[in-house]
Every structure is written in C-alpha cells, then in structure tokens.
Amino acid sequence: MYESFYNLSGKPFQLSPDARFFFNSSGHNRAMAYLRYGLRQGEGFIVITGGIGTGKTMLVSNLFNELHDESVVAAQLVSTQINEDEVLRMISASFGLAHENLSKAALLRNLEAFFRARRAEGRRVLLVVDEAQNLPPRSIEELRMLSNYQEDGQALLQSFLLGQLELKQTLQSPGMEQVRQRIIAGYHLRPLDRQELQAYVEHRLTLVGWQNDPLLGDEAFDAIFSATGGVPRRVNNLCDRLLLFGSLEELHELDGSHVQTVVEEMAQEMGQANAETATQTRPAVRAESTSTQRPTDLEGRVALLEQEVAQLRGALAKNRRMLKQAIMLQMDMDDDDEPLPSG
Numbered sequence: 001m002y003e004s005f006y007n008l009s010g011k012p013f014q015l016s017p018d019a020r021f022f023f024n025s026s027g028h029n030r031a032m033a034y035l036r037y038g039l040r041q042g043e044g045f046i047v048i049t050g051g052i053g054t055g056k057t058m059l060v061s062n063l064f065n066e067l068h069d070e071s072v073v074a075a076q077l078v079s080t081q082i083n084e085d086e087v088l089r090m091i092s093a094s095f096g097l098a099h100e101n102l103s104k105a106a107l108l109r110n111l112e113a114f115f116r117a118r119r120a121e122g123r124r125v126l127l128v129v130d131e132a133q134n135l136p137p138r139s140i141e142e143l144r145m146l147s148n149y150q151e152d153g154q155a156l157l158q159s160f161l162l163g164q165l166e167l168k169q170t171l172q173s174p175g176m177e178q179v180r181q182r183i184i185a186g187y188h189l190r191p192l193d194r195q196e197l198q199a200y201v202e203h204r205l206t207l208v209g210w211q212n213d214p215l216l217g218d219e220a221f222d223a224i225f226s227a228t229g230g231v232p233r234r235v236n237n238l239c240d241r242l243l244l245f246g247s248l249e250e251l252h253e254l255d256g257s258h259v260q261t262v263v264e265e266m267a268q269e270m271g272q273a274n275a276e277t278a279t280q281t282r283p284a285v286r287a288e289s290t291s292t293q294r295p296t297d298l299e300g301r302v303a304l305l306e307q308e309v310a311q312l313r314g315a316l317a318k319n320r321r322m323l324k325q326a327i328m329l330q331m332d333m334d335d336d337d338e339p340l341p342s343g
Helices: 027-039 056-066 084-094 104-121 137-146 163-172 177-182 194-207 218-228 234-250 257-280 287-291 298-336
Strands: 046-051 070-078 122-129 157-163 183-189
Touching: 027 046, 027 056, 027 183, 046 056, 046 163, 056 070, 056 122, 056 157, 070 084, 084 104, 084 137, 104 122, 137 157, 137 163, 137 177, 157 163, 163 183, 177 183, 177 218, 194 218, 194 234, 218 234, 218 257, 234 257
Parallel strands: 046 157, 046 183, 070 122, 122 157
Antiparallel strands: none
16 A cells, blocks of 8 residues: 555565564664574573563564574474473474374473484574563473483573563572573663664665655654654554555655654554443443533533534544545555456
C-alpha cells in the first residue's frame, strides 16, 4: 500500500526480525560484541537481557546471519515454561535429533554423542535460547549440566541466553551460583535514545529506497520518541501506521501533529478492544445513570456538544481513511490477479 505511494521497495518497519535491517546502535553494538566474544571463547554462558521489544531477537537473527563459518553448529530454542525433561527434548529437536518418547537418560546420551561427533569433525556446538526468562531454574540447571560435557579440557556445548529482566533475577536467585560461575559475559539492552531513534528510522527507510518522501522533521521524531520511549518494536508499530496514514492522506511531509493523530487512533483502537473485553465480564449499567452525569448549565452543555462534535469529526475522518485503505487494498489485489488463459 504505502510502499507504492512513497516509491519504497518494501516494508521498512515489519515486525518479524530480519538481519538486513539490523541497526548498530551503541547498545546493540556492545551486545553483538559480547556475543562474538563468546563465540571466540567457545565455552560458558553469555547472557543478554532487555525489555520487551528492545531487539534481543534481532540480535539472534544478526548473529545467525554472521555464522557463515561451518566450524560452528548453531541452533535456536525459543523458550516457554518447560520443565527440565522437556528442555532436553526441545534442545534435541533444535539440533535435529530424535526426541519423541525417549527417556531423559536416552536424550542425554544422544546429545552427548552428537556433541562429541561434532568435536571429532573439528566443529563447535552453540545453543541460543531466546525468551530465556521463561526457563524455570531447574531447566537452566539442565543447561549447566550439558556444559559439563568436555573433551581435552574444552567444553562441547556453549549457550547464549537472551531474555527479559526476569532472567537476570532468576540467575541471581539462591541455588544458581554454579550457573553464575559459568557466565563469562552479560549485557542489558536499553531503548534507543532520541538521536539513535532518528538514525534507526532513517536507516530502515533508506534500506527500502527512501528519498526523503515522506519528509520527517525534528518535530515528528520528537513525537515518535515521546510516544515509544525509543523501544524499537514500538517504533516499528508506530512508524508503519504513520506511513499508512500519510499515504491515505496523500501527505509528503509528516510532522508532530500527524504522529499525534496516529498515536491517538492507535490508543483509541486499543481502548475499544479493552472496553469490548471488559463489557463481556461487566454487569450492565442502567441507562438512566448516565443522564445524571450530563451538565445542566448552558455553558457546560455547549462544551459537551462541542466535544462530541469533535469526536464525531475524528471518527468520520478515520472512517474515511479506512474506506480509502480498503479500496486501495482491493485495487492492489485486482492488479495482482493474473488473467485467465483464453480458450
């Protein structure tokens, strides 16, 4: 949709991690440095923590994109609340090993044999656990036990743990001392600052052929930073909607007021969704109770009417944009349809 209006070669703010869009902020640069350092060490745990949407999964994507070296066999595990037996099963599956209907002892034997076979080939084994804050302490302890497998004094498995702040709290809890002793480096990712946010947005836009259309001024970036706090995932969500808004309104310059309009629309949509959910569990309110809340003085009634008119105008403008969006989507679909072959 907005890609064609702004002559972009793709969507710059997609939510799925794509290493092509990796932005080397000061924080992400340092986190990647720790991951690369861990690879060179070939042992122990590297722990990267950060809030929701700060780019931890993008780090994993970028790391895997860099792993062209066939001497490293890497696998990724996206963690959920799993016990120590299930974590071994999921690790086995991530390395392509048999894991169904096997005992814990059999899983351990298979994993050890796999690790030793890779070492015999001159290769190292790396396990990257994303969303590691979901791992219970006993499951993390199983990872530590796997790190005990060694040959000629070298660990056969290395693990990178990436997760939210709760992961750090788990690792600092009593009983995790042996795990902490295996951690060779750790880093906490923070949101982008104001300057980094602007560079981040422009970096993503440039990668899809942006030629300053739409033009984004300082006021727009200030508003984006204020609304998102510099969290990359929030930035992506907001900027994607902002470009859609701009294309529907046929704007080639976006300022702070446009950002605020989009922010309010997104908040309204979220509020409506929450209200619909709450309505399902909330008892009905008597209709006459609302009438007592309406002002009885003339000035108050006029002010209320003006407020309602403004809300109606906003809703009308939003509906107009949604209708235009639907029409443009249908036109895009029609353009994509291939003509049927003639007799």
